[in-house]
Amino acid sequence: MPTFRAPLRDMKFVFDEVLDAYPVLQAIPAHADFTADLGEAILDEAAKLAENVLAPLNSSGDKQGCSYDAKTHSVKTPEGFAAAYDQFAGGGWTALACSTEFGGQGLPHVLNMMVEEMVCSANLSLGMYPGLTHGAINALTQHGTRELQERFLPNLISGQWTGTMCLTEPQCGTDLGLIRTRAEPQADGSYAITGTKIWITGGEHDLVDNIVHLVLAKLPEAPDSVKGISLFVVPKVLESGARNPAFCGGLEHKMGIKGSSTCVMNFEGAQGWLVGAPNEGLRCMFTMMNSARLMVGLQGLGIAEAAYQISFGFARERLQSRSLSGPRAADKPADPITVHPDVRRNLLRQKVMIEGGRALAYFTGVQVDVAHGHEDASVRQQADDLVQLLTPVVKAFLTDEGFSCANDGLQVMGGSGFTEDWGIEQLVRDVRITRIYEGTNGIQALDLVGRKLGLGGGRAVRTFFALVETWLRANPSSPHVAAVGKALQQLQRATVWVASEGMKDPEQAGAAATPYLRLFALTSLAWMWARMAAVASAQLVQGSTEKSFYSAKLKSADFFMARILLENDTLLAEVLAGKATLMAFEDDEFAA
Amino acid sequence: MPTFRAPLRDMKFVFDEVLDAYPVLQAIPAHADFTADLGEAILDEAAKLAENVLAPLNSSGDKQGCSYDAKTHSVKTPEGFAAAYDQFAGGGWTALACSTEFGGQGLPHVLNMMVEEMVCSANLSLGMYPGLTHGAINALTQHGTRELQERFLPNLISGQWTGTMCLTEPQCGTDLGLIRTRAEPQADGSYAITGTKIWITGGEHDLVDNIVHLVLAKLPEAPDSVKGISLFVVPKVLESGARNPAFCGGLEHKMGIKGSSTCVMNFEGAQGWLVGAPNEGLRCMFTMMNSARLMVGLQGLGIAEAAYQISFGFARERLQSRSLSGPRAADKPADPITVHPDVRRNLLRQKVMIEGGRALAYFTGVQVDVAHGHEDASVRQQADDLVQLLTPVVKAFLTDEGFSCANDGLQVMGGSGFTEDWGIEQLVRDVRITRIYEGTNGIQALDLVGRKLGLGGGRAVRTFFALVETWLRANPSSPHVAAVGKALQQLQRATVWVASEGMKDPEQAGAAATPYLRLFALTSLAWMWARMAAVASAQLVQGSTEKSFYSAKLKSADFFMARILLENDTLLAEVLAGKATLMAFEDDEFAA
Structure with a gap:
């Protein structure tokens, strides 16, 4: 095993x-004291956790998978996952970039992204349990009442509880206007939530005692579109200790x-509380979604x-033919x-x-922190613009x-790559979902x-264009300035074209x-x-x-x-090719 | 299920x-009587077999897989495979394009390719057992003595036995010069074969009683390169009824x-007989390999x-958002x-x-028959040239x-595609090997x-160029003549460039x-x-x-x-980019 x-x-x-x-x-x-010494010490520790605790469980976790017990509605995670999660949470990794107000460490978001990268190299499946919790934390932090924050945030941030995002239903994935889950107001100010959600990551498991679901549902007489969706927080276990009727009904086989x-x-009439204003669920959902999208790019x-390490490690040892x-x-x-x-x-x-992808992702990550915490509103605005713009690019392109990289790596290894012995075929299978969830790459x-x-x-x-142009002007004798200038013009x-024709x-x-995003x-x-x-x-000069x-x-x-950027020519030409040949087809001609 | x-x-x-x-x-x-009525009747029957017998076993076959019993060195195939194989062989499908001299039907090879396409749409795993037999049949037909042909061909052609191609060893895949399996001459003219082969498709199974292995091995004092390889036929069961010591030692998990x-x-000292001349094994092996490569393209x-059918079927029913x-x-x-x-x-x-791929594959398939059977030697030669040229293109590009198509299909289906419910994730996993076996696509x-x-x-x-040019001149007012002309020039x-620089x-x-092949x-x-x-x-005019x-x-x-052929610009540019940036790296710089 690798x-x-x-x-x-x-x-x-x-x-x-x-x-x-x-x-x-x-x-x-907030980060005035964040020195290189501190940052590097944290990354060193995260590396040890990823290498020594998470990575050794990746292959066995794939082979065992999760199992469901219909009698108790419970889910068993693979052996070792619970202990590894305890180390993860116990080491403070769930709390890294969370607000100090509720027990977080208040460190930069970009640092959390760098940790996430290592965690996902080591064990994507295990990393998803705490990963999804951040969506819940963000939604509650930004849209929850003080009371809800106090009730849920400390345990979510400490990792004692995990969180989920419950959006999708059988009849709706991308089109959330089609949601049917209902929320009935109760006398005590809470809501009774009824409906079925699918593809809920970490919806049930045995890592922690309580799971906090963030659920999209419709209030009575809400408009029949995305403008009629509200967000609710629905814990698995209530404060009274009673089990809330939010049950896992089965696992997907993937x-x-x-x-x-x-x-x-x-x-099944589970008790929940409104997060944010009524019918503002879509906006709250995007709070969860946007940071989740960046994180999926890091995955x-x-x-x-991980795939490159395996394939290069194989290639340097594999002797076949002569140069x-x-x-x-x-x-x-x-x-x-x-x-x-x-x-x-x-x-x-x-x-x-x-x-190159790492550089783009971390560049975006630094902007996240600037957008959150810089003192100057115009600097915050500019950084937020960049985050908004680059989030779909990072999500779609990096996934x-x-x-592609995992497949290229498998290809380098030939038949060995196709066997389970080297772990790379698992990486191909695992990473495949990242092009789909949190909005397919087409949606990005x-x-x-x-x-x-x-x-x-x-x-x-x-x-963004001004940033690149400024850099080019400031570095006129740097390598590849002409190539970047030409790419930027394309x-x-x-x-x-897209702005005016669109x-x-x-x-x-x-x-x-799709070709525009790749360009x-x-x-x-x-x-x-x-x-x-x-x-x-x-x-080198120095x-x-x-x-x-x-x-x-x-x-x-x-x-x-010399060899990769060439693709820009084809991508630009495809953008300019327009919709005509796509839209010409009648329904029966697809099948013909 | 689809x-x-x-x-x-x-x-x-x-x-x-x-x-x-x-x-x-x-x-x-040989094909003077091959009418459209006959051809279409055969394809209709093959379609029924693929749709009704093979396809229903595809998903269950994936879930059950094959199992190995170390005590008896035996392999159990998934439920239903043996009965389906009996129908396949019993229907004469193994014999379709084989020589009538040994019980084959003598129909065109291209017809066999068309059948293979349907079989692989329905159930690639099951199709591989008879598929590999053809390699053994070809090798024996072209290089075996009359005695060996009479002994093995009738049962291989009827499908009563299956065949394998035993090339790869742990230390050699692409580089067959590194083979260590030995062949010791025996007094009776046979050879004792000793060594370990890996990745042997259908090396052991429970579909038939006898399996005929075509094995590459080295004669004593053979040169230490591909010029020292010979080909042997090694049956699992000898004519005497005795078990030949050619045992399955385990299955790969893939x-x-x-x-x-x-x-x-x-x-383990298994009895075998030389096929072709001593040290001519590589040439004989290519006889097996070349037709196998075309068949892999069809896979x-x-x-x-199959993936297109699933994804389009899903997309036309899946309601999300408005146009x-x-x-x-x-x-x-x-x-x-x-x-x-x-x-x-x-x-x-x-x-x-x-x-488009289907057209190219069938075009090549027709040339296979012309190359085999035309009366005019110059026509045969031209057809054979085209087959030689297009075989790596068909193999690599179609796989x-x-x-890509299976993945595009999965992507259209979003999260549903990633679950096992729709069968498309299996297609992605199954087809992945076709880019590797019978020579990786890089080798093609x-x-x-x-x-x-x-x-x-x-x-x-x-x-090939002359054929395209002749067609363009003969159809000056046909659609897309200019686009094809431009592509041909590229x-x-x-x-x-490749010829002169290479x-x-x-x-x-x-x-x-690689970019040249795709171009x-x-x-x-x-x-x-x-x-x-x-x-x-x-x-339409008519x-x-x-x-x-x-x-x-x-x-x-x-x-x-308008949208696909655009890629040619990038591919040509990559060809012309040359090797400099690839070869510049030192070993330690890959890992840096």
Whole structure:
């Protein structure tokens, strides 16, 4: 079985050297004391937890899965998960970025994202139990009354309880206007919640004693659309100690994340309390959803990193055939397959997507903290614009690439990769869901073109373009400035097209959405790679002793520009191709 | 569970209307009587078998898998497989394209490929048992002595026995020069075979009484390279009725094709007989391998077809949100998701890859028969050149797309696709291996640039280009002639680059191989789509009553040219990018 090693050196490179994140965070009052020493000490500890506690349970958790007992409506998680969760919660990891008011540590959100990356590299299934809790914490923090906060937040933040997000019903996934779960007002001010929710991650399990469900439901006579949805908090166990009738009715059998319980939840007049204003549930739900979307992007990144480690580890040891330019390991019966150009292409594609994706994700993560806590409202606004704009990009691109990288890794390993022995086929199966949940990647693309481009009349996207242009002007002699400039022009041309054509006809924006998001992502990565190359180049000039590390960054940037960024041409052309050939089909012609 | 319907109408369209295959085959003496009536009757029967016998066992076969009994070295296949196999063999399907001399039906190979496509749509795992037998039949037919043929072929052809291909060993997959299995000459002219083979499909199972292994091994003092490999036939049960010591030592646990037994095979001095000349095993092996590679391409196609049927069937029923151009199903709570541009993009991408891939595969299949049986040696040679050239393209592209289509289908279905309920996640897992076995797709790409482009000094590729050019000149007013012409020029430019740079430095060809193969495939599909559009256009002009069928072809061709063929620009650019950025990395820089 593979051994995961947290990529601490690369995390530090991105966070500290490229993004210069410590001073940026220290400028936020709440993080004035967040030093590099502290940050690195925390990451070191998280790495140990991920490597030594979570990773060893990943394969066994997949094989055992979760099991359901219909008599007691209970769910058993795989062996070792409960003890590992206790270590996770006991170590304070659930509380890391939570408000100090309710027992959290108040550390930066971006630090939590970095921890999440390592956790998901090690064990996505296990990481989802505390992961989903954050949605509940966010919703209660931002929309709950003081009373509800006091009742639920301390135990959620400490990890003594976990949380869920109960949105989907059999007849509605993407279209929440179709929700049927009802909330009947009760005399005591609470509500009786009745309905069935599906695909509820961590809806029932044996890690903790209480589970706090955040549930979308309809008040009597609410409008028949998304404007008629309200949010409720529904604990599994009431304060009285009584069992609330919110029962798990069964588990989904899934392609992957088998250690994570995915539940059907039956609310049978369960007692709940309104969170936020009546009929404002959609807005509250997006509070849960947006930070969850960023976290799902990190899941994709984490799995890609784990897959790269396995496939490169295999490739450097696997001896097959000779290098085309003459034997490299003449003392052995064949050369390691890393000598073959096509294998290198495969490995390097993973490497630059992972490291470039990490830079983009952490860049966005730093903006999350600035948006939350900077003293200057205009700085907060600009950071929030960037977070809004980049969240669908990070979610969709990093999960698409998480899947591609895991598959590329499997391919490098040939038949070995297809067997269960190496753990990479599990990564392919596990990461597959990240392209779907918290809004499919198609929905992310529609969010980008339909909502985010128009944010503040285009303010968010102009802010992003200005940042890139400013950097390019400030670094005229840096490597790859011309390539990034060209990519940016392509993205700008696509943006103008989507904005103007989409205004006239939203189906044009819909037809362009997926290639547009990818064009946005690759252009962003090109900028990140140029920034990384600039830092590496300076380090080498200054005679850094980490020569391989920095020269690898320069070569990776070269590879990205020479062989990956080429895709932009095709993506721009597809955006400009318009909707005509998509919409021409009649229903019966699809089947013909 | 999904219901598979064989795409008989589209198969007939490609085979009969586009390729005009019946007269082409009738010009071959052995197939003079192969009429459309006969061909279609056979395909109808195969469709019934696939739909009613094989498909119902696909999901249960995946869930049960194969089990191994170490005491008896025996393997139990999933429930129902043995009875279904009996129907398959009893119906004469194993014998379809085999030589009449030993009990085969002598029908065209392309017909067998079409049957294989349906079988693999229905149940890839079950289809693999008879599928692999063909490799053994081909090797014995072409290289075995008359005595060996008489001893083994009748029972292999009738399906009473099955066959295997035993190539891989723990230390060698791609690089067969590293084989260690030994063959010791015995006094009676046979050989004692000793060694361990892995990943042997159908190495042991309970479908038939005898299994005939074709085994690569080394004679004493054979050269220490691929020039020192010989091929042997090693039956599980000897003529005397004695058990030959060729034992299954265990099963692989795999991501997919769980109903197909993948065995470790231990040969413990098993009795075998030489097939072909000593040290000519590699050449004999390629006889098995080449037709197997085409068949693997058909597997990818078959799975893609099944996935499209499931995902389109889901999408037309799944109601979520409203069309961006106004409600389509106003009487329902929402519109079917097929109204959304991004869902259409996803479905249509599958559709054009499948139907275009089918045309390319059948085109190649017809050439197989011409190459085998035409009276004119120069016609045979040209057809064989095309088969050689297109085999790696069909294998790699159709399996890459089989995987992409299955994933696109899963994505259309959102969370439902990720559950086991719809059967599409199984298709994703099953088809994943097709990109690996019978030579990974990277190896196919190297075969194309390294062997096939150079065939006869470039004769094969010139033949292919001339065919396309002739068609373009003959159909100047046909739809998409300009687009195909442009694509062909891109392919020709890439070909000249690969040939000339690869001559100077084989690593340049290696670096270009994968994008070059895909450029070749998309260009070939563009040609196929132009041909299909030409036929459809003529039918509509002539007032065909199948208006939806033919108009769908025209619209699919439009979609392919407008949105899929765009990728050629990026692929050509990647070919021309050269090896520099790939080869620049030092070993320690991959890990840095």
